[in-house]
Amino acid sequence: MQPMDAERRYGAHNYEPLQVVLARGEGAYLFDVEGRRYVDMMSAYSAASHGHAHPRILGALAEQAQRLAVPSRAYYNDRLGPFLAELCRLTGLDAALPMNTGAEAVETAIKAARRWGHWIKGIPADRATILVADGNFHGRTTTIIGFSSEPAYRDGFGPFAPGFRSVPFGDIAAIERAITPETAAVLVEPIQGEAGIVVPRAGWLRSLRQLCDANHVLLILDEVQSGLGRTGAWFAFQHEGIVPDGLVLGKALGGGVLPVSAFVGRREVMDVFTPGSHGSTFGGNALAAAVGLEALHVIADEGLVERSRVLGAHMLARLRAMKSPLLTQARGCGLWVGAEIDPRFASARAVCERLLERGVLSKETHDTVVRLAPPLVIERQDLDWALDRFEETLAEVARKPQPVPA
Numbered sequence: 380m381q382p383m384d385a386e387r388r389y390g391a392h393n394y395e396p397l398q399v400v401l402a403r404g405e406g407a408y409l410f411d412v413e414g415r416r417y418v419d420m421m422s423a424y425s426a427a428s429h430g431h432a433h434p435r436i437l438g439a440l441a442e443q444a445q446r447l448a449v450p451s452r453a454y455y456n457d458r459l460g461p462f463l464a465e466l467c468r469l470t471g472l473d474a475a476l477p478m479n480t481g482a483e484a485v486e487t488a489i490k491a492a493r494r495w496g497h498w499i500k501g502i503p504a505d506r507a508t509i510l511v512a513d514g515n516f517h518g519r520t521t522t523i524i525g526f527s528s529e530p531a532y533r534d535g536f537g538p539f540a541p542g543f544r545s546v547p548f549g550d551i552a553a554i555e556r557a558i559t560p561e562t563a564a565v566l567v568e569p570i571q572g573e574a575g576i577v578v579p580r581a582g583w584l585r586s587l588r589q590l591c592d593a594n595h596v597l598l599i600l601d602e603v604q605s606g607l608g609r610t611g612a613w614f615a616f617q618h619e620g621i622v623p624d625g626l627v628l629g630k631a632l633g634g635g636v637l638p639v640s641a642f643v644g645r646r647e648v649m650d651v652f653t654p655g656s657h658g659s660t661f662g663g664n665a666l667a668a669a670v671g672l673e674a675l676h677v678i679a680d681e682g683l684v685e686r687s688r689v690l691g692a693h694m695l696a697r698l699r700a701m702k703s704p705l706l707t708q709a710r711g712c713g714l715w716v717g718a719e720i721d722p723r724f725a726s727a728r729a730v731c732e733r734l735l736e737r738g739v740l741s742k743e744t745h746d747t748v749v750r751l752a753p754p755l756v757i758e759r760q761d762l763d764w765a766l767d768r769f770e771e772t773l774a775e776v777a778r779k780p781q782p783v784p785a
């Protein structure tokens with residue numbers, strides 16, 4: 380049985396993959412089972428920011444795997460401390476709690492915010508509320524999808540947990556109106572990824588920081604996708620010169636080889652966790668810690684943050700110079716751009732299918748946005764090659780439109 384048929388026959392149908400079967404990856408390249416090479420303009424939603432099969436990360440993985448992998452948190456291990464210390468140094472925060480997937484780290488942030496609200500702020504028991512933003516994406520647990528505004532994520536999965544309220548993204552007045560004495564935290568992405576790389580206006584995050592301070596409300600940023608160099612800064616919050624009270628990291632933290640996530644926060648916030656109150660069998664295991672630490676070192680040593688900034692500006696400038704009626708907007712920050720496709724010509728999906736034929740791997744988000752987010756290690760000529768293919772694709776679709784049915 381062919382791999383695609385086997386996935387369809389034996390798998391749940393919770394994804395709709397593009398028609399390619401990948402077998403190998405190296406840097407910014409992916410290869411299919413026939414050996415055909417593609418330029419990766421997706422980076423596994425930023426999980427592969429370091430590129431595929433990074434030699435230093437594979438080295439750390441192999442070396443640590445042979446020494447100690449999963450000893451559990453019932454004991455100390457000699458890898459976790461250095462990893463947490465580096466997370467604190469880079470973020471400017473005080474303490475970190477390791478988990479595995481992004482959603483788990485978001486759940487950790489929610490628990491921290493609620494306990495902080497009840498125990499420190501003095502909100503009456505079980506009354507703490509967290510404000511979130513319309514269009515948010517924070518993962519797929521039942522609690523998290525309960526405050527999603529995307530019907531496809533929610534339909535049929537209720538009943539949902541109370542305690543969340545959603546307000547328009549990037550609208551400081553809306554958050555101000557929504558804050559009550561029972562508000563424990565605001566939880567947002569500084570730039571919304573799955574919503575289509577939605578960049579709020581400059582100054583919004585700084586205003587939000589001030590608003591949270593004035594109301595004794597925690598500011599918790601989900602940088603699972605925007606963090607670790609993706610936007611041309613280590614963290615997107617640095618573009619606005621602020622520091623959050625809590626920060627959620629994941630995806631690239633695993634160096635493209637393991638699920639590694641963390642909730643990082645101020646000491647006062649982290650200290651609401653007491654022995655037995657939270658945990659994860661795999662979180663903070665020695666293998667994940669060794670890989671996570673190496674992933675952080677590689678970003679620093681290879682100047683990947685600066686690469687993202689410079690190449691990202693180049694990518695955005697090239698996209699904005701493309702004179703195509705299909706491309707109604709290109710927006711983003713660093714090597715993280717959403718290209719908005721006019722649905723009168725084609726769906727973003729159809730554009731991704733044409734790109735695939737030309738050797739470029741991307742992925743649509745919603746119906747109209749093509750995401751362009753290559754590994755931060757991509758060479759400029761490979762980026763330009765992929766952007767040339769993108770421009771050709773736009774021209775091809777403009778000649779043969781496949782409009783999205785209204």
Ligand SMILES: *Cc1c(COP(=O)(O)O)cnc(C)c1O
Binds near residue numbers: 516573630
């Ligand atoms: C991907 C993502 C998550 C969820 O991460 P998983 O590892 O898939 O659970 C959470 N928040 C943001 C902003 C994300 O992009």
